[in-house]
Amino acid sequence: MNVILEVIIVLAVILLSMMLHELAHGFVAYKLGDDTAKEDGRLTLNPLKHLDPWLSVAMPLILLLSGGPVFGGAKPVPVNSSKLKWGPWGMALVAIAGPLTNFLIAFVAFLVGFYSGGLASGGLSGEIFINLVMVNLGFGIFNLIPIPPLDGSRVLYAIAPDGVRGVMDRIEPYGIMVVLILVVAGSGILNRLMLGGMEGILNLFYAIVGI
Numbered sequence: 001m002n003v004i005l006e007v008i009i010v011l012a013v014i015l016l017s018m019m020l021h022e023l024a025h026g027f028v029a030y031k032l033g034d035d036t037a038k039e040d041g042r043l044t045l046n047p048l049k050h051l052d053p054w055l056s057v058a059m060p061l062i063l064l065l066s067g068g069p070v071f072g073g074a075k076p077v078p079v080n081s082s083k084l085k086w087g088p089w090g091m092a093l094v095a096i097a098g099p100l101t102n103f104l105i106a107f108v109a110f111l112v113g114f115y116s117g118g119l120a121s122g123g124l125s126g127e128i129f130i131n132l133v134m135v136n137l138g139f140g141i142f143n144l145i146p147i148p149p150l151d152g153s154r155v156l157y158a159i160a161p162d163g164v165r166g167v168m169d170r171i172e173p174y175g176i177m178v179v180l181i182l183v184v185a186g187s188g189i190l191n192r193l194m195l196g197g198m199e200g201i202l203n204l205f206y207a208i209v210g211i
Helices: 003-031 053-066 087-116 123-143 151-159 162-185 187-208
Strands: none
Touching: 003 053, 003 087, 003 123, 087 123, 087 151, 087 187, 123 187, 151 162, 162 187
16 A cells, blocks of 8 residues: 555544544533533534644654554643532543543444454555554553643542642643653653553454454
8 A cells, every 4th residue: 555545544543533532521521511622612523623733643644654653642622620520530531531532443443344354354444444443542542641731641630649749730831842752752662662552452352352
């Protein structure tokens, strides 16, 4: 398969995956009492509303072309934590909804691809199923890294003692720079961790279908 078609497929999967990821954040926040995302127009199936030029497009494409696992993020959905039920625990539920959505997409794509034969068929069909599985596993695992503003940090914040919360609050304004430095400077270690996590989840998927 030529590189241009592969890039088109990856971009389409990324747009779908991040849209559903962010929509899950906004939907859970709305259900927990915060209408900020709804008022901001983020409860939408329009992927352009959720697009972050670097995290959603540039970084995944660079990783694809460099042969690394494809992962990334999207423009964070605005959430007013003071409106949420259950305080930090409500925020943790909003956060975890995104990665869980990616893992669900990956699992459903795996099941459909496995039982239809599309996953192992090669060609266009195989490329689509493989990317649906692998990109969503990458997105889900990457966003669970506990560095603000990634989703894992919101879960950690809910269970962390006050001292750790204070450190995370101070990191928050610079968190995205820390994440970018991690991706660039620590790419080798990060890639190995990501690939290990993706392999582990794939093994679980195969175990579920009896292989």
